[in-house]
Amino acid sequence: MELELSLGDSPAPVKATIAPTPVLIPTCMGDEEDLELVLGVRATRRDEQDDQTTCTQSSEEAMEGEEDETRPHGEAPVESLSFPLFVSSAETGSANSEMCTRGFDVNTRPADGGAEAGRPSSPSSMQEASTRQQVADQEAADDEDNGGGGARKKLRLSKEQSSFLEDSFKEHSTLTPKQKSDLANRLNLRPRQVEVWFQNRRARTKLKQTEVDCEHLKRCCERLTRENRRLQREVAELRGALRTTTSSYPPLYGLHHLPAAAGTVFRVCPSCEHSKVVAAAASESFSPRVFAGGGAPAAITATAAVPSPGAGSPPSSSAALFGARRPHFGPFAAAVIPPVLRRQPSATS
DNA sequence: TTCCCGCCCCAGTTACATCA
DNA sequence: TTGATGTAACTGGGGCGGGA
Known part of the structure; x- marks a missing residue:
């Protein structure tokens, strides 16, 4: 496995394979401090797509997702999740109940499915284009229903949704279209929401790594400063000793x-x-x-x-x-x- | 080979929800 | 009530692959 740590400012996307499991970076701070960080940034995206579905498949899945839009929200419960298989049914049993208690219907995929759900990578038929137009129209209508003033709603993912996304992130820090659509279907979210979540998650990981690196460098700087002062003291002592002995020894x-x-x-x-x-x-x-x-x-x-x-x-x-x-x-x-x-x-x- | 298009990612920002 | 914080969502720019 390979991992290339990037602290940003990378001129070009760095290709790197990513460990299938969380990568633990033992950031040694020197003072018995072991920091543990899950890294997954910049995993090879396109390389992972070798086993992904084709554009046609993506389109089919998109269509399938659009079909899913017609079902009630409750018909895609979290219990049906099978990827990444970290969440058991028992653990996710309260997903819908929490949804109810928190009242975040806004988190569920809207009936229109959103434009993202129906965004095929390669439109191949007039029917699909028509469907997309319908989706767009419906979304526009929903936007107006939401107030139309452009005030976007703040959606809060449920605990189960977040934990499932976290587990998926540990598996793959980047998403293939298939993974994205699968996650969206299983979490009852729009693919765009899943995509945004992964983007933000990568940003958070990178920020945390930057903070860790900064702290490490700070400690190294302090250590080197102490060492420098100690060496300077030694030099002064040696010079003093040398001066006291030059009277008895010829100068070297x-x-x-x-x-x-x-x-x-x-x-x-x-x-x-x-x-x-x-x-x-x-x-x-x-x-x-x-x-x-x-x-x-x-x-x-x-x-x-x-x-x-x-x-x-x-x-x-x-x-x-x-x-x-x-x-x-x-x-x-x-x-x-x-x-x-x-x-x-x-x-x- | 070049150009265009679609897709994706990233950095930065905005806006909203939550909490102390 | 308010400021701080976390985070979902947006924006703009750029890279990459595929097709014409």
């Missing part, structure tokens, strides 16, 4: 600006004067021979001999330091950091 070129970790070895390239920090064995300890002068390896001598950066001028050249012969000790020379400069293992890390 390039070390004043570098925090040293435990067991760290600075390798200084004598030619380009670039320093490089490499990890050294933890057991490696400060060796007095580094600054002891006689007997010290040439590389260490050269490193210790370079002036401090505060002097404003890097070592003039190896030739100046060693005469005409440039000492050969490889591309980099190693200087072991004295123990006093070594950074203590951080308690936080």
